[in-house]
Amino acid sequence: MPKTMxxxxxxxxxxxxxxxxxxxxLVHEVTSPQAFEGLRMTGRELRxxxxxxxxxxxxxxxxxxxxxxxxxxxxxxxxxxxxEQNAADFGVPVYSLGSKTQGIxxxxxxxxxxxxxxxxxxxxxxxTSTHGAFGALAFGIGTSEVEHVMATxxxxxxxxxxxxxxxxxxxxxxxxSKDLILATIGRLGTGGMAGYVVEYxxxxxxxxxxxxxxxxxxxxxxxxxxxxxxxxxxxxxxxxRGKPGVPEDFEAAIExxxxxxxxxxxxxxxxxxxxxxxxxxxxxxGTTPGMVVQxxxxxxxxxxxxxxxxxxxxxxALQYMGLSAGTPIEEIRPERVFIGSCTNSRISDLxxxxxxxxxxxxxxxxxxxxxxxxxxxxxxxxxxxxxxxxEDAGFEWRGAGCSMCLGMNPDILIEGERCASTSNRNFEGRxxxxxxxxxxxxxxxxxxxxEGHFVDVRNWN
Amino acid sequence: MEAVSIIExxxxxxxxxxxxxxxxxxxxxxxxxxxxxxxEFLFYDWIRDGEIELEPNPILVSGRNFGSGSSREHAVWAxxxxxxxxxxxxxxxxxxxxxxxxxxxxxxxxxxxxxxxLAAAGSGRIDLENQKVSWEGGEASFEIDPExxxxxxxxxxxxxxxxxxxxxxxxxxxxxGGSYGPVTTSLS
Numbered sequence: 001m002p003k004t005m006x007x008x009x010x011x012x013x014x015x016x017x018x019x020x021x022x023x024x025x026l027v028h029e030v031t032s033p034q035a036f037e038g039l040r041m042t043g044r045e046l047r048x049x050x051x052x053x054x055x056x057x058x059x060x061x062x063x064x065x066x067x068x069x070x071x072x073x074x075x076x077x078x079x080x081x082x083x084e085q086n087a088a089d090f091g092v093p094v095y096s097l098g099s100k101t102q103g104i105x106x107x108x109x110x111x112x113x114x115x116x117x118x119x120x121x122x123x124x125x126x127x128t129s130t131h132g133a134f135g136a137l138a139f140g141i142g143t144s145e146v147e148h149v150m151a152t153x154x155x156x157x158x159x160x161x162x163x164x165x166x167x168x169x170x171x172x173x174x175x176x177s178k179d180l181i182l183a184t185i186g187r188l189g190t191g192g193m194a195g196y197v198v199e200y201x202x203x204x205x206x207x208x209x210x211x212x213x214x215x216x217x218x219x220x221x222x223x224x225x226x227x228x229x230x231x232x233x234x235x236x237x238x239x240x241r242g243k244p245g246v247p248e249d250f251e252a253a254i255e256x257x258x259x260x261x262x263x264x265x266x267x268x269x270x271x272x273x274x275x276x277x278x279x280x281x282x283x284x285x286g287t288t289p290g291m292v293v294q295x296x297x298x299x300x301x302x303x304x305x306x307x308x309x310x311x312x313x314x315x316x317a318l319q320y321m322g323l324s325a326g327t328p329i330e331e332i333r334p335e336r337v338f339i340g341s342c343t344n345s346r347i348s349d350l351x352x353x354x355x356x357x358x359x360x361x362x363x364x365x366x367x368x369x370x371x372x373x374x375x376x377x378x379x380x381x382x383x384x385x386x387x388x389x390x391e392d393a394g395f396e397w398r399g400a401g402c403s404m405c406l407g408m409n410p411d412i413l414i415e416g417e418r419c420a421s422t423s424n425r426n427f428e429g430r431x432x433x434x435x436x437x438x439x440x441x442x443x444x445x446x447x448x449x450x451e452g453h454f455v456d457v458r459n460w461n
Numbered sequence: 462m463e464a465v466s467i468i469e470x471x472x473x474x475x476x477x478x479x480x481x482x483x484x485x486x487x488x489x490x491x492x493x494x495x496x497x498x499x500x501e502f503l504f505y506d507w508i509r510d511g512e513i514e515l516e517p518n519p520i521l522v523s524g525r526n527f528g529s530g531s532s533r534e535h536a537v538w539a540x541x542x543x544x545x546x547x548x549x550x551x552x553x554x555x556x557x558x559x560x561x562x563x564x565x566x567x568x569x570x571x572x573x574x575x576x577x578x579l580a581a582a583g584s585g586r587i588d589l590e591n592q593k594v595s596w597e598g599g600e601a602s603f604e605i606d607p608e609x610x611x612x613x614x615x616x617x618x619x620x621x622x623x624x625x626x627x628x629x630x631x632x633x634x635x636x637x638g639g640s641y642g643p644v645t646t647s648l649s
Contacts, residue, residue, distance in 0.1 A: 012638060012641075013638065015626075015629050015630055015633045016626065016629050018608070019623065019626070019629070021630070021633055021634075021638055021639075023641050023642035024642050024643065024645070030491050030492075030533075031532065031533065031534070033494035033495075034494070034495065034496045034534075037494070037495075037496075042620070044620070049645075049646055050644050050645055050646040050647075051642065051644075051645060052645060053645040058491075059492065075492035075493070076492060078492070078494065079492050079494060082494050091646070092645075093645050093646055093648065112648065113643065114642075114643045114645065114648075116642060116643065118641070119641065119642045124532060124534075125531075125532055126530065126531050126532040126556055140532040140556055141532060141556065141559075142532055142533075142534035142537070142556060142559060142560035142563060143534040143535075143560075144534060144560065144563035144564065144619070145559070145560075145563065147620065148619055148620050148623065151620045151623075151624070152620060152623045152624060152627075152630060153630065153634075154623060154630055156608075156619055156623065158606060158608075160555075190479055190526055190529060191525065191526040191529070191552055191554075194526075194552065194554065194555060195555060221530075221556075224526065224529065224554060224555070226555050244648055245643035245645075245648055246643070247643075287479075288479050288481075288529075309478045309524060309525065309573075310478075312477075312478075313477070313478055313479060316477075406483075406488050406531075407488060408488045408489070408491065408492070425481075425483070425530060425531075427481045427483045427484065427530060428483070428484060428506070429483060429484070429487060429506050430483050433487075433506055
């Protein structure tokens with residue numbers, strides 16, 4: 001019987017009914033301390049340190065603070081030091097602040113070659129869906145489940161339903177994978193993928209680079225999806241080749257991975273078709289990622305919305321965002337620009353942003369910052385001279401971490417500040433209390449930084 | 462985990478959809494390394510700004526897609542420690558729903574109209590065993606996965622249950638599946 005990629009991976013990992021084995025557990029400082037404490041209190045061991053890795057990302061300052069013990073904020077310092085101590089106590093490799101391989105957990109997994117096709121990967125972080133871009137089954141879990149994985153290397157899971165989104169045609173010039181996923185969430189809604197593992201397929205997906213695919217799978221959770229997946233192919237294997245964690249006999253591994261893609265004729269619980277050629281650069285206007293329109297559109301009018309709950313949410317969102325219905329998106333003027341996060345902080349994102357600058361400068365009205373996703377991305381960017389391009393243009397060049405995506409460290413918006421952000425969530429207060437977030441692609445963020453307002457990058461040079 | 466069977470009493474209403482975990486417990490309170498001390502920071506910005514008022518009643522009713530966003534289990538701890546025992550909504554995010562069930566905090570899915578009626582009644586009774594919610598003038602039944610129900614009803618510890626079948630895990634690990642994926646401890 002033909003099987004989906006998800007079914008193949010799921011069935012290979014079933015220890016018994018509804019108990020699946022976990023090949024890789026990624027750990028960070030915010031959602032792990034209570035789990036480690038749980039192990040101590042029950043006298044349990046961490047079963048497989050060799051399938052576990054830890055890094056500090058959510059909390060770390062990006063101002064060049066070299067080690068955990070020099071973090072100025074007392075609580076953040078304690079949390080990162082607790083991670084280091086827990087990792088040492090339980091034998092888990094840890095890449096903490098100052099390590100040459102420290103970084104956002106969803107950036108370092110792929111760059112170290114730890115993320116591989118066919119694996120099951122979990123982390124106490126909802127954006128774990130990112131890793132599915134390699135043809136892995138990867139999803140976020142809560143702290144109780146983190147403890148469960150630590151103690152048993154397994155997870156109790158109901159088998160989720162499956163969805164496939166087929167993208168016909170290719171994205172146009174200036175349109176990125178960030179726009180593709182924002183447009184998809186705009187169409188399906190923030191709960192549209194709830195309960196599903198989503199496979200992204202079709203010509204537009206096959207044409208994406210590996211890092212562009214990571215952006216797509218990353219935001220699956222913003223559509224409510226459990227996990228996002230893309231079948232591995234030559235693009236995947238070429239990206240992985242030579243990375244430290246990949247199998248020694250890489251060619252043999254590729255042969256196994258070629259068996260993974262969904263079989264012809266396999267059935268999904270739900271299928272959606274989207275014409276990729278119709279997707280434009282997107283900008284969110286509200287307080288969920290589903291509140292999104294094309295850059296050429298206007299801020300929508302809630303009074304035109306039929307669904308009462310949607311109308312009320314939209315009215316509240318406009319009030320929070322300080323926007324009026326009918327305002328052209330291109331007239332919205334951010335004061336801050338943030339290029340970073342597990343969605344868009346990889347080397348190709350930074351190259352894309354740097355290439356758009358072309359000798360121009362950040363508008364006087366704007367404070368803009370670039371936060372590489374990992375210490376390795378930062379190093380690579382500096383070797384390529386991207387840091388100079390950004391700094392010459394007036395961008396701040398920072399250290400690696402989650403930074404202003406969630407504002408757990410000193411990088412935050414102040415009340416009422418408006419930000420063009422390459423991150424993944426525009427929730428109220430996400431980037432700082434009262435902060436107003438517009439989600440966009442790296443090129444769109446760069447253009448907004450230079451022009452002082454959103455512009456359609458397709459007509460901008 | 463404490464066993465769940467009957468939850469009854471006054472209802473608090475949070476009449477919004479897409480209530481995300483960033484609102485339930487804002488990030489500045491995620492720096493604790495303990496499981497306690499989150500209740501006083503529940504909906505910190507909304508309550509502090511006077512946008513909402515919430516009584517710590519046994520039952521919270523809210524709108525669709527409750528608990529969306531971040532996987533932070535701190536959101537469930539905060540709701541529980543504030544005083545809620547159950548949350549009723551037309552739909553939940555997957556991770557939040559799962560986190561609830563790991564803490565003996567009961568998430569109940571009812572139709573939108575049923576949520577409205579329960580909130581209007583001002584108090585209600587949730588009976589997990591019979592999968593029923595009742596209030597003055599009405600009642601509704603709800604679906605819940607039988608295994609999740611069994612664990613909630615019995616107050617069972619997931620890890621202990623899994624480890625009862627540790628032989629299965631050992632058998633899996635000694636097969637080909639046990640060596641799939643990278644060895645993190647051999648990177649340097």
